[in-house]
Amino acid sequence: MLIGTVLALTLAAAYTSLLVVQRQQALGEVSRYNTTWLVSQAVLEVSQLQGAAIAALVPDSGIDEEDVRLWLDIVSNRVQLFNDGDVARFVATSPELGEIVERFRRLARAGQEGIDEPLSPERLKSIFTASRSLNVPLLRLASKANAHGGELVAQDQRQLSNLHWLFAALLGALTLCALALIGALGWHNRRLFRAQSEVEQQNKVLQWRDDELRAQNAHITFLAHHDALTGLPNRVMFNERLMEALEAHRHGAGFALLCLDLDHFKEVNDALGHPMGDELLKAVAIRLRSCVREGDVVARLGGDEFAILQHGPKFPELAQVLAARIVQELSAPFDLDGNCAVVGTSIGIAIVNHELSSADTLLRSADLALYRAKAEGRGTFCFFEQSMNDKVQARRAIEVDLRTALVRDELEVFYQPLFHLSAGQVGGFEALVRWRHPTRGLVSPAQFIPIAEELGLIVPLGEWVMIQACKEAVTWPRDIKVAVNLSPAQFRSNGLSKSIRRALNESGLPAGRLELEITESALLQDSEAVLATLHELRSLGIRIALDDFGTGYSSLSYLRSFPFDKLKIDQSFVREMGYRPDCQAIVVSVLGLAAELGMATTAEGVETEEQLEQLREFGCTEAQGYLFDRPRPAGEIRHWFAAKANTLPRGKTASLQSSLS
Numbered sequence: 001m002l003i004g005t006v007l008a009l010t011l012a013a014a015y016t017s018l019l020v021v022q023r024q025q026a027l028g029e030v031s032r033y034n035t036t037w038l039v040s041q042a043v044l045e046v047s048q049l050q051g052a053a054i055a056a057l058v059p060d061s062g063i064d065e066e067d068v069r070l071w072l073d074i075v076s077n078r079v080q081l082f083n084d085g086d087v088a089r090f091v092a093t094s095p096e097l098g099e100i101v102e103r104f105r106r107l108a109r110a111g112q113e114g115i116d117e118p119l120s121p122e123r124l125k126s127i128f129t130a131s132r133s134l135n136v137p138l139l140r141l142a143s144k145a146n147a148h149g150g151e152l153v154a155q156d157q158r159q160l161s162n163l164h165w166l167f168a169a170l171l172g173a174l175t176l177c178a179l180a181l182i183g184a185l186g187w188h189n190r191r192l193f194r195a196q197s198e199v200e201q202q203n204k205v206l207q208w209r210d211d212e213l214r215a216q217n218a219h220i221t222f223l224a225h226h227d228a229l230t231g232l233p234n235r236v237m238f239n240e241r242l243m244e245a246l247e248a249h250r251h252g253a254g255f256a257l258l259c260l261d262l263d264h265f266k267e268v269n270d271a272l273g274h275p276m277g278d279e280l281l282k283a284v285a286i287r288l289r290s291c292v293r294e295g296d297v298v299a300r301l302g303g304d305e306f307a308i309l310q311h312g313p314k315f316p317e318l319a320q321v322l323a324a325r326i327v328q329e330l331s332a333p334f335d336l337d338g339n340c341a342v343v344g345t346s347i348g349i350a351i352v353n354h355e356l357s358s359a360d361t362l363l364r365s366a367d368l369a370l371y372r373a374k375a376e377g378r379g380t381f382c383f384f385e386q387s388m389n390d391k392v393q394a395r396r397a398i399e400v401d402l403r404t405a406l407v408r409d410e411l412e413v414f415y416q417p418l419f420h421l422s423a424g425q426v427g428g429f430e431a432l433v434r435w436r437h438p439t440r441g442l443v444s445p446a447q448f449i450p451i452a453e454e455l456g457l458i459v460p461l462g463e464w465v466m467i468q469a470c471k472e473a474v475t476w477p478r479d480i481k482v483a484v485n486l487s488p489a490q491f492r493s494n495g496l497s498k499s500i501r502r503a504l505n506e507s508g509l510p511a512g513r514l515e516l517e518i519t520e521s522a523l524l525q526d527s528e529a530v531l532a533t534l535h536e537l538r539s540l541g542i543r544i545a546l547d548d549f550g551t552g553y554s555s556l557s558y559l560r561s562f563p564f565d566k567l568k569i570d571q572s573f574v575r576e577m578g579y580r581p582d583c584q585a586i587v588v589s590v591l592g593l594a595a596e597l598g599m600a601t602t603a604e605g606v607e608t609e610e611q612l613e614q615l616r617e618f619g620c621t622e623a624q625g626y627l628f629d630r631p632r633p634a635g636e637i638r639h640w641f642a643a644k645a646n647t648l649p650r651g652k653t654a655s656l657q658s659s660l661s
């Protein structure tokens, strides 16, 4: 708005200046073509003509006819000047003035008539009289012209004065505006300065916050990429480095991926406590770092799992040297605040190549190799081989099929006789599950039971076997028992005894004809709960046998904690007792122990008559093995009972066959 005002005032000042210039020009014109002067000249010239006319009448006056003619011409010219311009406009202002000028014109005209003829005295007198009569009117005209000129000048002066004041006012207003503008600019400048210093201040604060955020960001990034305990790169960073290494591999660079975990770390943790476990992990990180070259990446993936990215041109040699060094380094004792801890490590190695060219494949392959290293006895390293993957794939395929095996009715229970040695006849059958796979054929439980245990499928599978076995056994003669295997996982599910009771109820099989075979590993878990379940089952009249005795911990405390009805001696001892005295000693001891505790005994895996004879001699009460028969489908056993055959189906020895009547 201020700018608009200034602009308007400037235009007004310019316009005023223009008016002043015009007024000045008008004044100039007034001064240059002064009407008063023109009219005064006429008065003067007429009186000169008058004088010349009278003087010409006087002889020897020095004034002659020519002088009169000159003044007549002058007067005539003067009259011409009255015809236009300011004089004409002035004359037009009043009829009286017009009359005077008309008389003046007539005088001039009369003077010009007969100008070529000589001027007679009469004519001179007439000129004198006419001019004399104009004296007063012309003087009045001059006086009026003078007054008119003065009026015009006064008018112009008034206008000039007005313009002057207007111009002064405009100048004043312009000055005020300029002052206001300067003030406003100063005010704005001050505000701008203040705002600028505020912005600078805020800028500093922002800069400081930015620095702080950057520092925090860097710290967070570090934490996100490093393990807080050891300071080593973590899984995230390791994966990033692995991706970079894979990118470099596309341009020809080689590398190896080593996955390792500590052997016996859990024991150290349990024995010395978690703080010492942490100290151990830190010490391991330092040793690992000391083993690798600059540029290699050592990372902690979690727990006691570490991984190394080793770069280099010559594999597998380089990886082999590094793995051997690490195994050696980590096998040396650790001093943890005065506590000596001995661990070791197992290492799996995968080397990048055409087949192993993705992060996932490399990590999985190194892991598989690590499992192999552990399986080979720990404290060693192992390179990945394709066969490891094939096994995993095969296992995965079994896993997928096993999930649907039950609903597809692919499972079947086989039965293997348990031969009572003193009675000389079959006392019962062990129920052994089989899987009739549509493409793989008959799959051994040794292959799929561990998988079912891992997948949690063993509970429904075990319940199904239990029901099948009870339903089948109830069709057999009343003195024939059925033995069913229980997996440790079944004890962990709460409904075990309930499901067994239901199987007995549904089938109608007396509890006394059911024998449960459990392994020592079932007692390793929450033994209180397991023992409670066993007591509950025993109270129903079910017999409990301890299976595979001799292969696990074979702790005698198990025998004391629960009064088993039977001990089953593992077939590995039976198989070798003929030529290995230690195995024979174990078999003899177990049989003696069981006899002392009043337990029955079953020797598994009896394949020869020599073994049978020895077992009979050592006091074994029951035998099971291919010597008598292999496990068979239920239909074949039913058929055998129905035929009241006195021989076992396809029994191996005549003496035994005759005793099985």
Ligand SMILES: Nc1nc2c(ncn2[C@@H]2O[C@H](COP(=O)(O)O[C@H]3[C@@H](O)[C@H](n4cnc5c(=O)[nH]c(N)nc54)O[C@@H]3COP(=O)(O)O)[C@@H](O)[C@H]2O)c(=O)[nH]1
Binding pocket: 416, 430, 431, 432, 433, 444, 445, 446, 449, 462, 465, 485, 486, 487, 517, 547, 548, 568, 571, 604, 605, 606, 607, 624, 625, 626, 627, 631
């Ligand atoms: N939890 C469950 N475990 C089960 C069930 N069914 C079987 N199993 C367990 O699977 C393992 C392998 O069983 P299987 O292949 O059936 O082998 C049994 C016999 O066939 C085998 N045997 C018997 N006699 C001989 C012999 O003379 N030689 C020889 N080489 N093998 C022989 O021994 C197995 C019986 O073992 P055990 O149970 O310890 O008495 C096995 O561990 C089964 O327990 C099930 O339903 N649930």
